[in-house]
Amino acid sequence: MTLQEMGQAAKDAAVALATLPTATKNAVLQKAADALLIAKEQILAENKKDVQTAVTAGIKGAFIDRLTLDEKRLADMANGLREVAALNDPVGKIRSINTLENGLVIKQVSVPMGVIGMIFEARPNVTADAFGLCFKAGSAVLLRGGKEAIATNKAIVSVFQKVLEDMGLPKAAVQIVQDTSRETASEMMRLDKYLDLLIPRGGAGLIQTVVQNSTVPVIQTGVGNCHVYVDASADLQKAVNIVLNAKTQRPGVCNACESLLIHESLQDSFLPMIAEALQQKQVELRGDATVCQKVAGTVQATEQDWATEYADYILSVRVVKNIDEAIAHIRKYSTGHSEAIVTEHTKNAERFLQEVDAAAVYVNASTRFTDGGQFGLGAEIGISTQKLHARGPMGLKELTTTKYMIYGDGQIRI
Amino acid sequence: MTLQEMGQAAKDAAVALATLPTATKNAVLQKAADALLIAKEQILAENKKDVQTAVTAGIKGAFIDRLTLDEKRLADMANGLREVAALNDPVGKIRSINTLENGLVIKQVSVPMGVIGMIFEARPNVTADAFGLCFKAGSAVLLRGGKEAIATNKAIVSVFQKVLEDMGLPKAAVQIVQDTSRETASEMMRLDKYLDLLIPRGGAGLIQTVVQNSTVPVIQTGVGNCHVYVDASADLQKAVNIVLNAKTQRPGVCNACESLLIHESLQDSFLPMIAEALQQKQVELRGDATVCQKVAGTVQATEQDWATEYADYILSVRVVKNIDEAIAHIRKYSTGHSEAIVTEHTKNAERFLQEVDAAAVYVNASTRFTDGGQFGLGAEIGISTQKLHARGPMGLKELTTTKYMIYGDGQIRI
Numbered sequence: 001m002t003l004q005e006m007g008q009a010a011k012d013a014a015v016a017l018a019t020l021p022t023a024t025k026n027a028v029l030q031k032a033a034d035a036l037l038i039a040k041e042q043i044l045a046e047n048k049k050d051v052q053t054a055v056t057a058g059i060k061g062a063f064i065d066r067l068t069l070d071e072k073r074l075a076d077m078a079n080g081l082r083e084v085a086a087l088n089d090p091v092g093k094i095r096s097i098n099t100l101e102n103g104l105v106i107k108q109v110s111v112p113m114g115v116i117g118m119i120f121e122a123r124p125n126v127t128a129d130a131f132g133l134c135f136k137a138g139s140a141v142l143l144r145g146g147k148e149a150i151a152t153n154k155a156i157v158s159v160f161q162k163v164l165e166d167m168g169l170p171k172a173a174v175q176i177v178q179d180t181s182r183e184t185a186s187e188m189m190r191l192d193k194y195l196d197l198l199i200p201r202g203g204a205g206l207i208q209t210v211v212q213n214s215t216v217p218v219i220q221t222g223v224g225n226c227h228v229y230v231d232a233s234a235d236l237q238k239a240v241n242i243v244l245n246a247k248t249q250r251p252g253v254c255n256a257c258e259s260l261l262i263h264e265s266l267q268d269s270f271l272p273m274i275a276e277a278l279q280q281k282q283v284e285l286r287g288d289a290t291v292c293q294k295v296a297g298t299v300q301a302t303e304q305d306w307a308t309e310y311a312d313y314i315l316s317v318r319v320v321k322n323i324d325e326a327i328a329h330i331r332k333y334s335t336g337h338s339e340a341i342v343t344e345h346t347k348n349a350e351r352f353l354q355e356v357d358a359a360a361v362y363v364n365a366s367t368r369f370t371d372g373g374q375f376g377l378g379a380e381i382g383i384s385t386q387k388l389h390a391r392g393p394m395g396l397k398e399l400t401t402t403k404y405m406i407y408g409d410g411q412i413r414i
Numbered sequence: 415m416t417l418q419e420m421g422q423a424a425k426d427a428a429v430a431l432a433t434l435p436t437a438t439k440n441a442v443l444q445k446a447a448d449a450l451l452i453a454k455e456q457i458l459a460e461n462k463k464d465v466q467t468a469v470t471a472g473i474k475g476a477f478i479d480r481l482t483l484d485e486k487r488l489a490d491m492a493n494g495l496r497e498v499a500a501l502n503d504p505v506g507k508i509r510s511i512n513t514l515e516n517g518l519v520i521k522q523v524s525v526p527m528g529v530i531g532m533i534f535e536a537r538p539n540v541t542a543d544a545f546g547l548c549f550k551a552g553s554a555v556l557l558r559g560g561k562e563a564i565a566t567n568k569a570i571v572s573v574f575q576k577v578l579e580d581m582g583l584p585k586a587a588v589q590i591v592q593d594t595s596r597e598t599a600s601e602m603m604r605l606d607k608y609l610d611l612l613i614p615r616g617g618a619g620l621i622q623t624v625v626q627n628s629t630v631p632v633i634q635t636g637v638g639n640c641h642v643y644v645d646a647s648a649d650l651q652k653a654v655n656i657v658l659n660a661k662t663q664r665p666g667v668c669n670a671c672e673s674l675l676i677h678e679s680l681q682d683s684f685l686p687m688i689a690e691a692l693q694q695k696q697v698e699l700r701g702d703a704t705v706c707q708k709v710a711g712t713v714q715a716t717e718q719d720w721a722t723e724y725a726d727y728i729l730s731v732r733v734v735k736n737i738d739e740a741i742a743h744i745r746k747y748s749t750g751h752s753e754a755i756v757t758e759h760t761k762n763a764e765r766f767l768q769e770v771d772a773a774a775v776y777v778n779a780s781t782r783f784t785d786g787g788q789f790g791l792g793a794e795i796g797i798s799t800q801k802l803h804a805r806g807p808m809g810l811k812e813l814t815t816t817k818y819m820i821y822g823d824g825q826i827r828i
Binding site for chain 2: 098111197215219241249331333354365369370376386405407
């Protein structure tokens with residue numbers, strides 16, 4: 001099948017999905033979860049092939065870890081589908097209703113997006129998550145995952161397609177692009193005739209490529225150069241806890257802290273405290289001149305460091321004169337994901353909340369909370385760092401659009 | 415100034431605008447309205463130059479009409495600014511608030527978009543409208559209007575900038591790109607470092623160029639190939655009124671009807687009625703074989719006709735077997751703007767509302783109502799025909815984004 005044909009099939013499937021009763025959607029998700037477990041052997045066997053090919057190609061470390069499935073991860077994927085089944089149906093919600101003087105009734109109602117494309121790296125769990133969320137939101141999904149996971153992805157998608165067919169539904173509700181060449185990714189970015197939305201999930205390079213080349217509306221997700229600013233009035237113990245948590249609780253994720261800004265009045269109190277605590281956790285510090293002078297073992301930070309999402313046990317650290325300098329620094333280097341201030345000064349807290357331009361701004365809490373699960377959305381398809389349509393964790397609601405339905409009795413415009 | 419410099423200036427201005435009190439914004443808008451009227455002579459003189467240049471270049475008709483200002487139109491522009499001043503401030507509205515078990519308070523608040531770009535044709539009123547709406551929504555706006563209106567646009571923008579400076583505000587809150595070459599338009603489409611949103615306003619060609627080339631998130635506006643389907647059970651008098659209104663009340667606009675679908679059972683009743691009524695209004699009919707056979711003076715419609723937004727006294731007309739064929743036709747040719755069914759059959763009405771995929775779907779009313787003013791939004795910057803962020807008439811609310819503000823007391827993620 002060509003990508004055009006897949007797009008058309010998805011568009012046709014979307015028509016059927018749009019009006020599917022909630023109970024049917026939930027039944028499909030439950031059966032899909034069951035079917036994943038039933039097909040366990042086969043999926044794990046295909047995954048083993050993928051992993052072996054990757055290892056043979058010399059790929060190592062965290063990449064292999066993310067690629068590898070085992071019984072527990074497969075069970076997590078199945079549970080993820082059941083959790084989505086348990087969430088409220090986001091389709092058909094009345095967002096507003098209004099009766100005009102001429103008697104027209106105008107309802108704004110949430111409706112499915114239509115066809116959603118996803119381009120992502122070699123993480124098989126995304127395949128199941130994306131199907132679950134898009135399906136529950138009434139949209140067809142066209143998946144283009146990393147080439148290293150293709151055998152696994154094909155196995156998972158064929159399990160879902162079998163369930164759909166058994167339920168009398170179009171299997172094009174979920175499709176995986178089998179040709180994982182760069183060309184198919186590029187072609188998918190220009191499939192605006194069929195795709196209503198394209199979500200890239202992965203590193204900054206992938207996301208930038210999609211933004212630069214896509215003619216399909218895109219939601220940028222995930223790149224997080226997150227800052228914590230410790231203000232003069234901060235409670236130092238809270239500050240230590242928050243910085244340690246934001247940096248080290250899970251350093252590889254997008255809501256981890258990458259850069260620490262410290263008010264200059266704290267350079268002989270908080271700075272040595274946090275430096276010691278971080279170094280005990282094996283965090284490499286890259287500091288400005290003051291930090292290098294005060295903290296042994298600090299590497300001099302370069303301009304590049306301030307702009308880097310390390311996703312690792314590394315933290316850039318800068319001493320600033322005041323909150324203005326902190327906000328200006330964040331304005332310059334932030335990717336608009338999550339930013340935090342630690343302060344006991346109400347006015348500074350409010351200034352930070354108002355003036356820092358990011359999806360999530362925190363007072364006295366760890367940036368690690370920016371997450372659909374934590375925010376109570378139930379599940380998320382990604383964290384939007386752009387301003388259009390959705391900003392911050394994207395749940396089912398953000399996968400829908402709206403339609404105005406207008407009820408008249410012969411009204412014409414005068 | 416280069417476009418990059420203008421982008422940076424707009425971004426800096428946006429910081430100041432984001433936290434501006436409502437009263438200040440309203441005062442600026444009132445003064446801008448006053449200033450337009452005070453500068454009347456000068457603006458009209460510049461407009462006269464633009465019009466003369468265009469006429470000398472051989473441009474005619476509706477284009478010249480849209481380009482031309484007079485005292486009344488200038489007064490309308492000023493009144494438009496006062497109307498925006500009277501609308502509720504869309505910034506700082508709490509969209510949701512939630513306290514988590516760990517005590518974190520999560521507020522989702524509406525905040526300004528930042529910097530909005532607009533690319534539009536030679537219509538000077540758009541310059542004032544765009545400034546008014548973007549400014550009230552707390553965003554800076556970078557305008558790139560049609561080259562034929564450049565002298566007028568410069569005069570209008572310099573009036574607004576003077577008001578801003580007098581009020582101690584950054585004049586880069588509104589800027590007009592003075593170099594109206596194709597190159598600056600292309601460069602603006604790739605100014606994603608500075609622009610948060612780009613809105614093209616104009617014909618289908620302009621909008622497609624922007625969609626195909628922009629790396630800035632775009633909202634597509636306005637192209638409307640709108641259908642009216644007259645069902646077997648329609649009240650024929652309502653149907654005549656609705657079709658006449660949708661086609662002829664103002665044929666040049668995007669919510670006008672371009673294509674009429676008629677249930678085959680009405681080919682000897684409604685078809686001759688409406689054909690006569692339309693022909694009396696000088697509407698040219700382009701029909702399928704049945705229509706050509708039944709109605710004298712009908713031109714045979716080509717495949718191209720079904721896909722055309724005439725924006726003129728022309729209507730394509732097709733006889734369909736049933737509602738399924740009508741919905742399938744609309745699905746194939748609709749631009750997703752406004753679609754109407756005339757029916758007294760509740761189930762068909764509901765099917766049409768559910769299954770037709772457009773920004774606005776109507777039962778027994780004219781498509782001409784799709785408009786921010788009619789819908790009660792107060793004013794509109796355009797009508798979105800895409801599904802991301804905003805769909806249908808876009809008012810002040812749609813020019814904002816959201817931010818999560820999270821209030822903690824030292825919470826960390828476990």
